[in-house]
Amino acid sequence: MADQSTLLEIDRLGIRLPDGQAARPILDGVSLRVAAGETVGLVGESGSGKSVACRSILGLLPGRARTEGEVRVAGRDVLTLDRAGLRELRARKVAMVFQDPRACVNPLRRIGDFLTEALRAAGTPAAAATARAVRLLDAVGIADPHAALRRHPHQFSGGMLQRVVIAAALAGEPDLLVADEPTTALDATTQAEVIAILTRLQAERGTGLLFVTHDLELASAICDRIYVMYAGRIVETRSTEELFTAPRHPYTAALLDCTPRTDPGAPAPRPVPGRPVSLAEAPPGCAFAARCGYAQERCTAETPVLRPYGDGVAACLRADEGILP
Structure with a gap:
């Protein structure tokens, strides 16, 4: 049984596609947990199942997929929730920052509409929703947030739009934030800025953070613990310090x-065969x-x-x- 500080507990999660579509499960007996205020990394190469594991936390499963095990958020099993329960979960408990911010927003709508839609749907008056959107944009470092509300997505760089998406994810004050490779498409400087925003906001709000990446060096900088995934299974997990000093x-x-390293005398990176x-x-x-x-x-x-x-x-x-x- 998880203690009260445990926000997320995935227990022996298995996800299979219908017969004939795959030779093995997408996820096979995956278990992981995230506590309040904790940053947990999920690392592995592309195709290892990281994104599917993340989406399962929001009840976003592949069509006709067969599941087993449990995905508990604040003690409730996501896999058993009805539509109303899933809406409540996504509005208040869990938010996700996706890899490509431009895939998350409607290019024809203004940023202000994107940020306030969920708040207004939850009953927040329009003026209060707009004021909250301004505060959120300011918190993620958007200059002149009032003017930003009137802009369209194409008027933002990739890094700035990712900040907008982070602001949207925080709008419902979620207990758990899932970041699925949120810096992959960004340059190194912008990547560092986005990571700094995520870690600062998490520390201020006590939010649990599941950070998904293929970059172990990045995971080592922000994560308390790391899960390593390969071919749909967790193959190792331990504290970040021990994982880096004594992998098993x-x-x-x-x-x-x-992983490329900048330390003097560090060996050149060797690709995984x-x-x-x-x-x-x-x-x-x-x-x-x-x-x-x-x-x-x-x-x-x-x-x-x-x-x-x-x-x-x-x-x-x-x-x-x-x-x-």
Whole structure:
């Protein structure tokens, strides 16, 4: 049972597409949690299932998908909510910042309409909704927020529009914020500004933050704990410090090796060999075995389960052998 500070608890979540559409589950027994005021990272290559896990928190599941397990937000299972329950969840409990801000807004409507629509739908008077939208734009660093309300999305740069989307996500004062690679399309300077905004607002409001990225270096800068996902499964999780100093799964170590570093004398990044497993493939044993330099014959036959190591868990048959440098 989660304690009262736990905002999100995903428990053994499995998501499968209808028969014939995929050889393996999109998500396979995924479990993770986020507490109030905590920043949790979810990392992995494209196609690992990160975005699907995020969308499940809002009840946004693939069409005709079969699910098992639970997704509890503030103690309520999202997978059992009706439409009214989902509307309440999305209005007050959870908000999401998507990867591409231009895909989140109607290009024909003004930013003011975008920001105040949900507030007005919840019964907030128009003047009060507009005043709140101005305060939110100011909080995310938009200059002259009154004028910004009258602009259209195309009049903002990508970084500025992402700030607008963050403001919209905060409009309902959610307990939990899900950020799905919110800085991927931004340059390094703008990326740093957006991250600073997210972390500052989270600290001020005590919001739980699930931060999804493929960049371990970025995750290390803001996350308290990190979950590593591969082929729809969690393969390792632990505190950020221990994950970086003593990874126990070869995939985690490979992600660290391919992360560019600016430290003097740091080795050049090395790409992860091979390619990720697609949904059309369901290899026996460990899904990472074909790309792993430490794999043995048993790794292609026996599926590893998560076992405790240090302050976290890892799913590797050789994790207790000290194989990683």
